[in-house]
Amino acid sequence: MNSIEINDVSVRFRLYHERVFTLKEKVINIIKRKNSYEDFYAVNNITVNLKKGETLGIIGENGSGKSTLLKLICRVLKPTTGSVLVNGKISALLELGAGFDQELTGRENIFLNGSLMGFSKREMQKKFKHILEFSELENFIDLPVKNYSSGMYMRLGFAIATDVDPDILIIDEILAVGDSSFQKKCVNKIKDFRKQGKTIIIVTHSDSMIREFCDRALWIKDGRKQMLDSADLTVYEYMKFLQKKEKRKLEEAYERGEIGSVTTSEEEPKTVPDIVPEAVIEEASEPKVAIEEPREATTEEPVPAVEEVPFHQPQRWGSHEIVIDSLEFFSSDHVKKNVFDVGEDFYVKIKYTPHGKIDNPAFGLEIFRPDIRSVHATNTFLRKVKTGIVDTPGEMLLKYSNVPLGEGEYVVSACIAKKDDHGVTAPYDFHKLMYTFSVYNQLDSEQGQIGEIYLKHDWELKKG
């Protein structure tokens, strides 16, 4: 017997240009025969059948209709056309603690939530002890839930939803919060449910969770069923799609010059300290502060909100006896670009202009992940490259071959500095975190691989 049958279901929303909430406007619109809305299909002709005991993962981008589909299954929403048949008791974790009343205590909310799912007081009394144990809220159960932390809130919500022994469990993106020990508990609970042969639907952005738990996965795109297949296959296709899209987006952004370019700002960057020592000389390989040049301080648009890792503000400082005019990335055939494939050759070109004669300036470059984790640093001093006297503008080329960087965004700092024989540094021009590029993993190419670093490798099969 099927546990859930979703037959050719569509949900139409009317998007009102101007929402009519009053009688007067309604009457005016009727008289004018004005149609002030557009139809929008949040879910479009989706058919899914779930057998009892099956676990289905739903993936898709934000706004693709995942949550709408869940609401249909939970009966919160009625489909415009098509039908949804559900056999068994549903417990939904659409939003943990959705049925909680802020003013009531945790204890009262357990009973309120139970009744929300159609359980009597007596039935809930039997479950109460276990819910309390699972939620680990023994000391707080008689406090109003408005005083709970979001973690406590979530624990109580999860404990109630899973303890009521439903036939079907629906989970919408919930394990994102809470400490790891509780997350583990939740994961175990979900595993238990699977063993007991309950039907589970999971909506999540975590591909590993889908791969770990789900038998099948449904990929929804713009309200339509894009793919319904084994969890591994669907997740793979979906990730591939996301990567392609990401690459396209980045390339477009670079073309428009929104990222990767340096813009001069008149404002003084907040991160530059007020007290400026006169040419501080430090032993550290990365200088912190030298002479401040607020007028030339630069800020840069951060990388678009692809990854939500915040990273420090770009900064520029130095004595400016020699300055970096530009830093650009090229492919080995000298085509300017900012998006590279994994394992591609990769050149960095630094154009500079000296003001006067500079003796043996050191060029340096450091590559960071967006969370400012250094992955690579190099400089001419370290590589024992002599630059000699520099007195005319020129360019420094830094060549990397088969760049072993894994897929992702990278941020680059570059500097030209004075280095004496003891390695003491005083920067002429320091560009901190001012440049970005990204590496894209072409999974369907022969070079495709996954992970933080790119390792050249070969598979070798010896049969028999």
Place this chain on the structure above:
Amino acid sequence: MIKSFSELVKYREFLKNLVVKDLKVRYKRSSLGFLWTMLNPLLMMLILAVVFSTIMRFDVKDFAIFLLCGLLPWNFFAQSVSMSNMSILNNAGLIRKVYVPRVVFPLSNVCSNLVNFVLALIPLFILIPILSPDKLFLSAFFLPVSMIIIFFFTAGMSLIFSTLNVFFRDMSHIVDVLFQAWFYLTPIIYPMKLIPEKYIIYFELNPMFYIIRCFRAPLFDGEIPGMRPLMISGAAAGVTFLFGWWLFHKYENKFIHYL
């Protein structure tokens, strides 16, 4: 219809919880708590009794009791409808996320007001033997029937207005004015005999006219209400309730798009 009723029965525990919550919240942080339910009509009556027996004089003996017999049922009716009016909007958060038969929200308001109504009747029964022992009638035992009638009439009206208010937010303002007019067009603060003969036919179109009669007859006049008010108010209550129930369930699936 039967299906939606059986679903409501399934969720009776939730309905009960909502009613308890409603009552708890109402008297939260007030030191007198539930006493207010009883104190409130008493004080109201004191004010009205003073006003109407000294300034605006109606020729009614035991005016205080006369007034309470009409005012308490009216308050139950008006407060229930005005609260239910907002019930769907106030519970939008829950309706958007969890499935519950939506009908529990307006009904819980009617039920919590019913509890208040019963509590408010207590001071009336304390007052009657004190103020005028001769008004202590056996016919008061008829009251439960009157209560059932007004309950269904009120529930029906509550369902209608809670539905309308989702689609037309002006309803809450209209209800205020409408109920003000309705209050004065129903013989509550004035006796029936003050209504001019030629208008009485219009007054009789008002179901509350008969429903109030169903309270005043057993409590104040000491008689079982006549067949006519009983039949008409009973029919009005039944029809209103069924219509409200039908209307609510016809449109409840569209609520979520308007919240």
